[in-house]
Amino acid sequence: MSEAPEMPDRDYLVRRGLRFSHLRLIAALKESGQISAAAARMAISQPAASRMVAEMEDILGVSLYTRHARGVTLTRYGERLAVRAQGMLQGLDDTAREIVEMERGMRGTVSIGAVTGPALDLVLPTVRKARVTHPRISVTVTVDTSDRLAEALLASGVDFYIGRILGDVDRSKFQALSIGLEPMSLIVRVDHPLTRGPEATLRDCVAYDWVLQPHGGLQRRTVESHLMAQGLPLPQKVLSTASLMLTLAAVTQTNAIAPVAKAVADFCIQEQGLGARVVSLMDSAFAIPPYSLVSLSERALSPASMVLFSTIAAEAGLEGRGMATD
DNA sequence: GTGTGTCTCAATGAAGTATG
DNA sequence: CATACTTCATTGAGACACAC
Incomplete structure (x- = not known):
């Protein structure tokens, strides 16, 4: 803890022995304020946790916390490490969720609405592709007028539709990616x-x-x-x-x-x-007048629906385009 | 077999709290 | 205010697993 740290390069801390359990511990310590509580969260003994904190201090060459009668307080270095550790743990949790969502996106039922032209131009080619890339996704296509499709969307009869937002509906409820003239x-x-x-x-x-x-x-x-x-x-x-x-x-x-x-x-x-x-x-x-890829602002698409939605957006050349009101 | 890393258990120290 | 008690961190000893 005495010598000034060398300028960190790639894998610096890992090479010095920093382990993932260290990061879990410092994150738990930030939340609990006690080494024993942090140890309990990690299902290790309190002395083991105490040692691990000492190891981290040794690896980083700085003091990470100060003791007091009812626990410990992280120093600015400890706070910084803990915040970073929390971010990394959160990132891993997000990754786990993404992987589950990706797997879920491989199957499911999707209900698409479309007015006639786009049903032929966009939906059919998309369904054809999905048959190959996502054979376990079942697709239902409803072809109707835009006003009836908007009603169906609000009533969860379709997951999204290709059409227009017409009449006196509350447009703030919809998100529309403008596709083009029909x-x-x-x-x-x-x-x-x-x-x-x-x-x-x-x-x-x-x-x-x-x-x-x-x-x-x-x-x-x-x-x-x-x-x-x-x-x-x-x-x-x-x-x-x-x-x-x-x-x-x-x-x-x-x-x-x-x-x-x-x-x-x-x-x-x-x-x-x-x-x-x-x-x-x-x-x-x-x-x-232009039609759009329409979904509900407040309702997140299911993973399977997102697969079809994205494929249609790509088919319509909408990749990278922002939301537009229609 | 030896060295290393990681763990638990038990003992100990430090500091706050309650009580007479 | 002094003492006993409680809570929490630290330390030493030893067990266990694993790589070489």
């Missing part, structure tokens, strides 16, 4: 009259029947305001439905025109999805 395409059946002539315009389209979401829906409002902004009349004959199946059936069997998410249009055209034989009349004719 492009819409206009689809018609194969052999539709408008596919035969020169390239169709929106003005040509409004003369036909349209299949739109019910009044008040975001898609319908977007379409209507876009047409009005172009100085065009609104379609006179509209079939209102929220059903994608009915929309595709109407488009396939009639001359109706329907705006659908571009991802849906691509799926139908390239994959003959749902058996629909349709073509895109106009790609990205409209764009619905």
Whole structure:
């Protein structure tokens, strides 16, 4: 305890004999203020603990505590060592928890909500990847409108969803990572009259029947305001439905025109999805306002949910992005 | 077998507290 | 105020495990 310590280099204290039990002891000593109590916490005898403290003093070359009648008081050196030791112990506890959480993240059930476009664009590729990387995670996907997904999120029906935060909900309850605009395409059946002539315009389209979401829906409002902004009349004959199946059936069997998410249009055209034989009349004719990856501010995601959430965020190119309000 | 490290037990010392 | 008691840290002796 007399010579001045050399300038510490790598593993200095370990080479001088500092052990992990020393760190546990000094941390316990800071909390208890008594060597005997610290010894009891470590399940060693009081004299053993007393020796260990003396060893630490020898290793560090400084006095770590002063004795008094009802225990000991740490010196500034002892306090410093104890605080560091507590940090290291806390770090190890955190590491243990992380490892358990990582293991838990390998299994579990995740319920994801999504509006139609992102369900195809983001959720399906994510689920496909998760099947390989996390085969023990079971995934449920709910495809619905944003307002209903927000309700489901609040009611714990979904763990998170891809969509928008609409209406008069309390936005402070949500966390939203903005992903981007949702492009819409206009689809018609194969052999539709408008596919035969020169390239169709929106003005040509409004003369036909349209299949739109019910009044008040975001898609319908977007379409209507876009047409009005172009100085065009609104379609006179509209079939209102929220059903994608009915929309595709109407488009396939009639001359109706329907705006659908571009991802849906691509799926139908390239994959003959749902058996629909349709073509895109106009790609990205409209764009619905940006959608987001939405979770609840106050509810932490389960490890398994976090795996899927992170994978979707990466798929959407959101890695490293901060939270945004939507 | 020897040396080293770590532990426990028992004895001892130091200091505070209670009591007459 | 003196003494006995209590609490806590320290020290010495010895046991045990392990590496060389």
